[in-house]
Amino acid sequence: MREKIRVSIECPDLPEQLKESAGNLVASLWRQAQEAAQANFTAQLAEGNKNGVQSLQELENAKKEKVDIEVKLSSTQAQLEIAFHRGVESDKIHAVDISTLVCKSITAKIVRSLVRDFQMK
Numbered sequence: 001m002r003e004k005i006r007v008s009i010e011c012p013d014l015p016e017q018l019k020e021s022a023g024n025l026v027a028s029l030w031r032q033a034q035e036a037a038q039a040n041f042t043a044q045l046a047e048g049n050k051n052g053v054q055s056l057q058e059l060e061n062a063k064k065e066k067v068d069i070e071v072k073l074s075s076t077q078a079q080l081e082i083a084f085h086r087g088v089e090s091d092k093i094h095a096v097d098i099s100t101l102v103c104k105s106i107t108a109k110i111v112r113s114l115v116r117d118f119q120m121k
Helices: 016-120
Strands: none
16 A cells, blocks of 8 residues: 555656655655545435435334324324214104104104094084
């Protein structure tokens, strides 16, 4: 790895000390760029992990909310079915009551008619 970082400047007109200084400068700049890139990558990775954990938590919350809604829906459907059956039973009772009233009314008319007929004779 050290050989990869070491930069050599090949120019015959430059003094050896200048070549070495320029090489060290380029190597130093390269190291700093690599460190900055690694720091940026690490920060983005941490942010991505944080967002992933947050998304998983939101997913779990949504699943729990879905289950709660399904339970409420099931309960509401059961209550609606009970109310429907009560309504059907109530309608039957009212139909019987109306039939009974009609029968009593007809019976009363017949009885009155018979009483009138009997009184006239």
